[in-house]
Amino acid sequence: MSKAEGSPRISVLPRGQREWLDEAVRRGGGIVSEVEDAIGIVWTDPRDAAMLGQILAEKPDIEWVQLPFAGIENFLGVLDKDRIWTCGKGVYAEPVAEMALALALAGMRGLGPYARATEWSGPIGRNLLRARVTVLGGGGITESLVRLLGPWNCEITVVRRTPVPMQGCARVVGPQELHAALTGAELVVCALSLTPETTGILGAAEFGLMAEDGWLVNVGRGAHVVTDDLVEALRNGVIGGAGLDVTDPEPLPTGHPLWDLPNCIITPHVGNTPDMAVPLLAERVRANVARFAAGEALLGLVDVEAGY
Numbered sequence: 001m002s003k004a005e006g007s008p009r010i011s012v013l014p015r016g017q018r019e020w021l022d023e024a025v026r027r028g029g030g031i032v033s034e035v036e037d038a039i040g041i042v043w044t045d046p047r048d049a050a051m052l053g054q055i056l057a058e059k060p061d062i063e064w065v066q067l068p069f070a071g072i073e074n075f076l077g078v079l080d081k082d083r084i085w086t087c088g089k090g091v092y093a094e095p096v097a098e099m100a101l102a103l104a105l106a107g108m109r110g111l112g113p114y115a116r117a118t119e120w121s122g123p124i125g126r127n128l129l130r131a132r133v134t135v136l137g138g139g140g141i142t143e144s145l146v147r148l149l150g151p152w153n154c155e156i157t158v159v160r161r162t163p164v165p166m167q168g169c170a171r172v173v174g175p176q177e178l179h180a181a182l183t184g185a186e187l188v189v190c191a192l193s194l195t196p197e198t199t200g201i202l203g204a205a206e207f208g209l210m211a212e213d214g215w216l217v218n219v220g221r222g223a224h225v226v227t228d229d230l231v232e233a234l235r236n237g238v239i240g241g242a243g244l245d246v247t248d249p250e251p252l253p254t255g256h257p258l259w260d261l262p263n264c265i266i267t268p269h270v271g272n273t274p275d276m277a278v279p280l281l282a283e284r285v286r287a288n289v290a291r292f293a294a295g296e297a298l299l300g301l302v303d304v305e306a307g308y
């Protein structure tokens with residue numbers, strides 16, 4: 001019997017207002033423990049990798065670490081191949097896909113300027129119906145978004161590292177075909193993980209390929225987009241507009257030029273709010289503790305080599 005089987009001792013760290021995660025560990029059959037006695041850690045802080053690194057250095061026999069977010073770019077420096085790493089991959093896909101759709105519709109139908117207007121104005125906007133949509137990334141958010149887009153009859157191209165066919169998509173292509181996939185795109189949605197390969201993947205050259213009235217929606221990470229290039233593209237009408245739930249820098253400082261652009265809609269990284277996340281993450285933690293206890297494969301495994 002491995003140490004994990006039976007009722008694994010799991011520490012939920014850093015300690016704080018996280019009783020719901022303690023409860024999820026118990027519901028999965030685990031025992032909530034101090035880190036000294038634990039073989040697994042549920043890490044709750046999406047940014048503080050240094051403290052986790054320190055704990056792991058002092059407790060090398062931790063077998064499994066569960067991270068809270070889908071994006072794990074802050075933890076690249078502490079990932080190792082000595083233990084199992086899991087993250088929130090797929091956990092928040094539905095709320096984030098819903099936000100991507102909301103930003104796309106709001107942007108393309110002109111709701112940004114209409115919502116800011118203080119007097120009656122004229123017609124603006126374009127359809128999402130039957131639009132050419134290109135989605136960057138082939139994970140859970142993309143799968144959910146493709147499902148949500150079904151009634152709009154869009155022509156969907158997905159660009160992903162492993163170009164396997166995906167239901168609801170006209171084509172799935174590899175990263176080397178990114179430029180062809182962006183050419184003439186009327187909606188581009190970025191739902192990628194942030195890695196060195198995907199940092200700055202959308203800049204002036206890429207915006208120049210999109211349809212002139214095309215919209216960019218970013219629900220990945222701000223650093224996927226070269227912000228200064230985006231400001232220029234929005235100012236000069238190279239693309240129709242941008243809906244951003246993530247920005248670089250983030251938080252976007254007061255007075256940043258993006259705030260003043262009428263063709264830019266910004267939401268403060270709320271594709272997945274804490275209220276939405278709590279039940280979803282609790283269920284993932286419960287399921288993974290149960291799987292860990294049973295010696296089964298865990299959900300949301302991190303590919304340590306690829307860094308996501």
Ligand code: OXD
Nearest residue numbers: 069070071088092272
């Ligand atoms: C995530 C996020 O990565 O919510 O999970 O941004």
